[in-house]
Amino acid sequence: MSGKPSYWDAFRDPRLALMIGLGFSSGLPSPLAGDTLSAWFDDVGVGIAVLPAFVNSIHLPFMLKFLWAPLFDRFSLPFLSRRRGWMLVTQVALLGLIGVMGQFDPARRPCLVSALAIAVAFSAASQDIVTDAYRTELLCPEERASGVAIFVAGYRLALIVSGSLALILADRLPWGVVFWILAGLMTVGVVFTLVAPPPDDAVAPPRTLEEAVLDPLLDLLRRDRAWLLLSVVALYKFGDVVVSAIRTPFLRHVGFTLTEIGVAGKFVGIAATIVGALAGGGFVAKWGLKRSLIVFGIGQAVPNLSYALLGVVGKSYPLMIAGYGVDNFMGGMGTAAQIAFFIAICNKRYTAFQYALLTSLMSVPGRLFGMGSGAIVVAFGWPTMWTLSVVCALPALVALRWLVIEEEAPQ
DSSP states (O other): OOSSOOGGGGGOOGGGGHHHHHHHHHHTTGGGGTHHHHHHHHHTTOOTTTHHHHHHHHTHHHHSGGGTHHHHHHOOOSSSOHHHHHHHHHHHHHHHHHHHHTTSOTTTOHHHHHHHHHHHHHHHHHHHHHHHHHHHHHSOGGGHHHHHHHHHHHHHHHHIIIIIIHHHHHTTSOHHHHHHHHHHTTHHHHHHHHHOOOOTTOOOOOSSHHHHHHHHHHHHHTSTTHHHHHHHHHHTTHHHHHHTTTHHHHHHHHTOOHHHHHHIIIIIIHHHHHHHHHHHHHHHHHHOHHHHHHHHHHHHHTTHHHHHHHHHHOOOHHHHHHHHHHHHHHHHHHHHHHHHHHHHHSOTTSHHHHHHHHHHHHHHHHHHHHTTHHHHHHHHOHHHHHHHHHHTTHHHHHHHHHOOOSSOOOO
């Protein structure tokens, strides 16, 4: 049938069903290096003086994963394919490490539990590297955003399971049992990896480790208007990343309890992100990548004005729920388009390293600028900080206006 593609055309390929299981497997370990880990440590009496520093240090492998990503481009295992072999190894490693970690008391064996927690984070970051590379190589241009949307839905469902559900179970079962239940759920990823097909057009890996490091860097820097391309990567989520660390303190300052924030964040926020990602995947197929990036870039910035208004009027449940819902819905749409953009950028010979590098570049500017967000709040107030976060979206939108994106979906 001729004519423009419909919204639903992006979801017709049965291979996209793989993304739900692989997304679930990627999302499951995340709270185990964050909120769930913090709750476990607090429950067994680990002091607040050391808890934040420890939990933050666990996130280092996720921030630095590009350092060992070239290894997964260069080397293959003697089973499955180059990507699926490493996916299976990291998933089996996570299954064992998560279960074993929960069998020790962090208050009595802090060094051992710390080492196991870092090993979980390293294995989870490694799984992300090879899963992202596999997804990049498997999905054809018209499936990119929809595949990412389904992947994000699976990822967010896993956050509910290993975040909210794990805490509910911990009120009724020993932590050791809870961790084995979560470890067992990693079999979801194992099964999906075993049935997943290899990419249709597998390419030869780099011949040397030096080639696996230098060639992908040169490949990015030699692109037409590379500086513009990398600017969009670094700045597209800049406004959201800047305020990511102050959203909960802001809502508490306005007068909301942790329970109220938790309900909004865990249920309204995650549900809205899933729906937004699925909606974004369809619209990218219908509109094309560049138009979607611009529209969703505007859409994910504007909802921050609702937080600015909340800072003026004070505690308001409707405004908070609406802000969380719209913010996460548009953020999900933006994420679907952004990851599809990353996939379009990556050279399939170096997907592990290039994708890991792009995701790190995506967060660094916002994290650095966000370190001064508290000082801006003290000097100018909350409404000014939230309004400034909207302005932070403008550089990426201006850069997108002049950027030519190759392999856009049909329009």
